[in-house]
Amino acid sequence: xxxxxxxxxxxxxxxxxxxxxxxxxxxxxxxxxxxxxxxxxxxxxxxxxxxxxxxxxxxxxxxxxxxxxxxxxxxxxxxxxxxxxxxxxxxxxxxxxxxxxxxxxxxxxxxxxxxxxxxxxxxxxxxxxxxxxxxxxxxxxxxxxxxxxxxxxxxxxxxxxxxxxxxxxxxxxxxxxxxxxxxxxxxxxxxxxxxxxxxxxxxxxxxxxxxxxxxxxxxxxxxxxxxxxxxxxxxxxxxxxxxxxxxxxxxxxxxxxxxxxxxxxxxxxxxxxxxxxxxxxxxxxxxxxxxxxxxxxxxxxxxxxxxxxxxxxxxxxxxxxxxxxxxxxxxxxxxxxxxx
Amino acid sequence: xxxxxxxxxxxxxxxxxxxxxxxxxxxxxxxxxxxxxxxxxxxxxxxxxxxxxxxxxxxxxxxxxxxxxxxxxxxxxxxxxxxxxxxxxxxxxxxxxxxxxxxxxxxxxxxxxxxxxxxxxxxxxxxxxxxxxxxxxxxxxxxxxxxxxxxxxxxxxxxxxxxxxxxxxxxxxxxxxxxxxxxxxxxxxxxxxxxxxxxxxxxxxxxxxxxxxxxxxxxxxxxxxxxxxxxxxxxxxxxxxxxxxxxxxxxxxxxxxxxxxx
Numbered sequence: 108x109x110x111x112x113x114x115x116x117x118x119x120x121x122x123x124x125x126x127x128x129x130x131x132x133x134x135x136x137x138x139x140x141x142x143x144x145x146x147x148x149x150x151x152x153x154x155x156x157x158x159x160x161x162x163x164x165x166x167x168x169x170x171x172x173x174x175x176x177x178x179x180x181x182x183x184x185x186x187x188x189x190x191x192x193x194x195x196x197x198x199x200x201x202x203x204x205x206x207x208x209x210x211x212x213x214x215x216x217x218x219x220x221x222x223x224x225x226x227x228x229x230x231x232x233x234x235x236x237x238x239x240x241x242x243x244x245x246x247x248x249x250x251x252x253x254x255x256x257x258x259x260x261x262x263x264x265x266x267x268x269x270x271x272x273x274x275x276x277x278x279x280x281x282x283x284x285x286x287x288x289x290x291x292x293x294x295x296x297x298x299x300x301x302x303x304x305x306x307x308x309x310x311x312x313x314x315x316x317x318x319x320x321x322x323x324x325x326x327x328x329x330x331x332x333x334x335x336x337x338x339x340x341x342x343x344x345x346x347x348x349x350x351x352x353x354x355x356x357x358x359x360x361x362x363x364x365x366x367x368x369x370x371x372x373x374x375x376x377x378x379x380x381x382x383x384x385x386x387x388x389x390x391x392x393x394x395x396x397x398x399x400x401x402x403x404x405x406x407x408x409x410x411x412x413x414x415x416x417x418x419x420x421x422x423x424x425x426x427x428x429x430x431x432x433x434x435x436x437x438x439x440x441x442x443x444x445x446x447x
Numbered sequence: 448x449x450x451x452x453x454x455x456x457x458x459x460x461x462x463x464x465x466x467x468x469x470x471x472x473x474x475x476x477x478x479x480x481x482x483x484x485x486x487x488x489x490x491x492x493x494x495x496x497x498x499x500x501x502x503x504x505x506x507x508x509x510x511x512x513x514x515x516x517x518x519x520x521x522x523x524x525x526x527x528x529x530x531x532x533x534x535x536x537x538x539x540x541x542x543x544x545x546x547x548x549x550x551x552x553x554x555x556x557x558x559x560x561x562x563x564x565x566x567x568x569x570x571x572x573x574x575x576x577x578x579x580x581x582x583x584x585x586x587x588x589x590x591x592x593x594x595x596x597x598x599x600x601x602x603x604x605x606x607x608x609x610x611x612x613x614x615x616x617x618x619x620x621x622x623x624x625x626x627x628x629x630x631x632x633x634x635x636x637x638x639x640x641x642x643x644x645x646x647x648x649x650x651x652x653x654x655x656x657x658x659x660x661x662x663x664x665x666x667x668x669x670x671x672x673x674x675x676x677x678x679x680x681x682x683x684x685x686x687x688x689x690x691x692x693x694x695x696x697x698x699x700x701x702x703x704x705x706x707x708x709x
Contacts, residue, residue: 188544190702211550223545225461227468232461239457240549240556242450268468 116200117161118292118324119185124194126155126180126348154180156348157194164291167318167325169339169356173436177348178328182294185326186216198292212241215290219300222277223284224269230280231265234287241288248287254320255283258313275306282313295327299334311337332429346436360425363435367403369396371410372420383410392419397426454551455559462529462562476565484517484572487639502644507583509641512667514576515600516639519662521569522604523611529561531615535625538618543704554697558612577670586672595679596670602679602686603662607635609686609693610657616693619700631657638663658689 129149155177162168172178183189185196187203187210196203201210224233238248256262259279264272269280278298286293295314299307315338318325329335335342335356342359344352352359369384371377373392380386383406384398398406407423425431466473491513495506504512534557537543546556581588614631618624634657637645642653642660653660665682668674 183544186548188547206547208550211548214548216544216548218544221540221542221544223542225465228461228464232464236454236457236461239450239454240551 118164118166119160119162119196119198119326121161121181121185121196122159122194123157124155124159124181124184124196125153125157125192126177126184126189127192128152128154154348155184155191155345158345158348158350160343160350160353162324162326164324165318165322166341167314167327167339169335169342170326170328170345171335171342171432172328172345176345178345179296181345182216182296182326182328186214186294187211188216212288213290214292214294215285215288216294217281217285217296217298219278219297222269222281224277224280226270227268229266229268230261230284233269233284234265237284237287243288247289251287251289252283255286258316259283275302275309278302278306278310279313282310286317289321290323292324293326295325295329297329298327299329299331307331307333314338332427332432336428344432344435351435356428360428360431361400364426364431365400366397366426367400368424368426369398369403369407369410370394370420370422370424371396371414371418373414373417374419375417380410451551451555454555458560459562459564463564466564473565476563477568480565480569480572484513484569484576487513488576502641504641504644505584507580507585508667508671510580510583511577511670512580512641512663513639514573514578514580515603515667515670516663517569517573517576518600518666519603519607519638519659520635521566521573522600523607524563524569525566526559526562527608527611529563530558531611533557533561534615535618535623538704539622547701553701554612554694558608581670584671588670591676592670592672595674595676596666599666599669599674599679599682602682603666606658606662606682606686606689609689612693613696616697616700619704635659641667661685 128151130152131147131149158177158181170178170181180189184191185198185203187206190204199210199213201207201213203210224230234252237243243251256265259282261279261283264276264280269277272280282298298314299310302310311334314325314327317323318338325338327334327338339356341354342352342356343350344359352362354362366385368387371380371394373394376391377389377394380389380394380396384396386394386396388395396406403423407421410421411418488510491506491509494501495509499505501509534543537546537557543557546553546560549556610631611628614624614627617627634653637649637653638659642650642664645653645660650660661682665674665678669679
């Protein structure tokens with residue numbers, strides 16, 4: 108049912124992938140517009156600058172980076188929509204931009220900001236067209252659609268014109284449309300974009316369950332860290348087209364944020380706590396202190412000992428993942444330098 | 448081949464659903480069609496009130512030609528022009544990506560994905576006009592002649608298709624090509640008259656640059672027995688060449704799209 112690759116070969120294999128765009132450039136103003144109409148000036152933009160990574164079968168990997176980092180460009184190269192400027196990649200053993208039938212049947216690309224369904228007809232009718240395009244056998248089609256209907260609660264949505272669906276409902280049918288042919292690899296580009304919290308949760312649970320049931324390999328980009336935390340044990344971080352981090356999500360904070368966060372609740376008002384670490388916030392009886400990672404245990408012990416009865420509650424944790432990522436992206440220096 | 452036919456059937460079914468969503472529009476289109484065909488037959492009748500032949504074409508032959516014109520227009524408007532309209536939108540909005548992800552011939556997909564089912568009525572009415580014209584001509588139509596007619600009609604539609612494909616392919620580079628298409632449709636209006644009634648410069652451009660003149664006149668000639676198998680074969684060769692050139696241009700356009708789009 109799913110595309111088969113040798114067990115030991117990575118499903119996604121990317122080596123030194125590069126993409127340079129040639130974009131037209133012009134100044135503002137009517138005269139400049141006219142000049143650029145007659146003779147265009149071009150500028151080269153380096154979108155992806157030699158990234159290398161592998162993804163094994165069945166993995167769910169988060170692909171992180173701020174806007175313009177090169178995430179979508181990479182996904183488009185991996186799904187065969189763009190020719191790279193340099194480097195190599197294989198997905199399911201195929202070179203994506205050759206657009207071979209077996210490759211296209213084995214993968215899907217879902218984009219949170221673009222829809223492939225025809226607006227004016229019910230999704231069920233668009234599904235029938237997709238069934239023919241992918242030549243999905245009748246029995247398999249029925250089985251897959253039943254399963255997706257069950258997982259996504261599609262029942263009442265399939266027979267309404269798509270334009271009548273809410274954003275969240277539409278995303279659910281988009282998911283079903285993209286997965287009808289049971290792809291072995293799914294590239295998800297911002298699948299929860301613009302959805303409310305409960306629908307985001309719904310989509311997340313679906314992706315996790317789909318991965319568990321089908322064993323499909325998933326590469327996911329998202330601006331919502333909750334998506335990544337809920338779904339991905341491994342993350343790949345890129346910034347300015349360069350790979351900054353590839354590893355366990357759990358280690359990301361450790362590697363990128365050299366501090367821990369201690370939150371204390373006191374019975375009275377907070378006094379001066381700056382001897383314990385950097386006080387990042389304090390009001391009335393609550394305070395948050397950042398301390399160097401290595402000294403977290405010792406500082407905590409000191410706080411407990413010295414504050415004694417004044418202390419109502421204390422917790423030590425990694426800084427929130429958003430904060431870590433923010434810090435990384437805000438710095439212009441490549442991380443390799445920052446970590447050196 | 449069977450797979451592509453099945454796909455086309457699915458497209459047609461889905462588009463039929465679409466048109467049924469807008470029933471008012473459906474009836475209006477049918478009304479519009481009667482109006483358009485009625486007035487152009489009227490114009491021909493008025494013209495022939497003053498003369499009996501036009502550069503060798505008699506009134507019944509002109510009616511046949513008009514019928515052929517609507518058959519060709521109907522064929523093109525049934526499948527290709529609605530599909531191409533969507534294609535230009537896809538290029539602008541960026542949803543062409545979804546077509547490129549499909550494991551099928553992309554040119555087939557973008558040329559046939561959308562239909563305006565109501566235009567099938569044009570085909571029907573065009574056929575009626577052709578038959579009425581032929582009855583007036585009073586000629587005996589043999590099997591061979593009908594076959595040549597059907598073939599040249601198919602070639603005519605494909606000739607217009609190749610030109611349309613070439614034009615919409617330009618949207619890869621210029622994004623908005625609606626104006627070019629408007630010029631194209633204005634030219635096709637000229638196809639209502641036999642290509643040989645026009646002055647030389649227009650005759651040449653109607654036969655080469657915008658080959659609607661050939662596309663319409665050839666089938667009308669074929670059924671009237673004025674075009675033999677050799678002529679139809681030549682037309683077929685020309686059409687194959689035109690479709691080949693348009694497809695090559697399309698593939699180039701696609702390469703530039705996947706090479707540069709963000």
